[in-house]
Amino acid sequence: MRPMSLPVGLPALADSDLVGQIARILMQAIVQGRLPPGSKVVEAGVARELGVSRAPVREAARLLEKQGLLVASPRRGFFVRKLEIRNIDEIYDLRLCIERHASVLAAKRLSPGSRDMLRRQIDVLHRTADLDDPARQVEEDYRFHRLIFEIADNRRLLRLFDDLAAELRMVIGLIGRLYDDPHEIARTHEPLLAAIEAGHPERITAHVDYHIGHAWREVGRLVRELTPPLGNATEPNSILFPTNGASV
Template identity: 50%
Template sequence: MSDDQSPEPQIFETLQPADLASRVADQVLRAIGDGRLRPGEKVADARLARELGTSRAPVREGLRLLESQGLIVSHPRRGFFVHAYDADELKEVYDLRECLELHAAEAAVARMTKADCARLEAQVQKLYDLADEGQTQEQVVQDFAFHRMLCELGGNSRILRLFDQIAAELRAGIALVGQLYDDPEEIARSHDPLIKALRARDPARLRAELHEHLQDAQIHVVQLFRTGAFDLTNLDKLSDDQRNRLLR
């Protein structure tokens, strides 16, 4: 290597021997989530094994695990690639998110305490504050955090785990939310009907309002994605901390 050539930057951290396959999967998932591995990009198992300090067997096992979750695809004689979702697939993932969130929200109404309701109200107030401050990208992160909080209050750990799992698949759609409104305060206002239903402890009303809220986002996000308005550079505007919180 000549003096003017810089070594290729290392993407992954060296692993210890225990539970290698799942830890490989975790690092690849993080790389997908924060944009270091882009949709359609090849994931070279030889390079991955070298950077992680392990053999190719656990690397392939970890990639197969992510393939079973739909995040990685493999092609004979070509290798592994990050799944590049199209608009129809994104719509399906949003449909799944809605099913999970509607169920969790109904359970949350029965379970939540006054303190829990206050936390949700404070989260919406944070959306208003961020709108006033012009912090639109952070507002997108905190918008998603509100919905995760609602799922958490539902009390079903499996639903919450699945909700977190599909967050990586929804990353493109989440990043587009900020483009749906000319006025960032409208993002905050769109949560007011949810808070009113929660205060009233009315599960039917909450389900109806949440369905409308999620459907509106889905329709517009998928339309932007379908017409090619989605630009991956939007993700680069998020800080590392913001991206990580979208995938917490």
């Protein structure tokens, strides 16, 4: 493609895998809330903004549809998936299921190196707690749990976690801050890691149940609170690139 219409400083779309890059850009726009749930993704608009044609945009949208971030309505287009409480419950139910499994697997395959990585990530969580940056906190929290899935060493499991996490980050991003005390996040990870180090499946699943279940209830509560105002307002202007003005 000819990247002529792209202003400088924006993500370069030069090299191959254009579809993947567009999918990533769209995903970020959704996760960061610039494309709020229920809003329409206009193919031509995205294409124009990125300086590409509609074909790769459509393919990227198909991927995000399969991933669950978008829903396709025939002859009407793609829409950002709405966050009904039913979706939240289904996602967390599945998350809980696979995270239990991944944690037990990770315990089996835990090496000194991977153990240190988990420990260091908890330290990062503690340090991030001082920054008063909820988005960053969520990001580092995600990293810790992703590490567990990496250690579990099942690529399919990891991909599934990434898919779920994308939706969860969208939810959490919209909620704002998840916990009142950011240090609480960091602390709750420690007994989980301890259980993994100990390697007792029952203790591990119990801690995962507590840890994820807590987040589940918290997110569910907050989503229920936010449900009425979460309307269907579509913003026409500049949605793909961060401009400070986050809608909703």
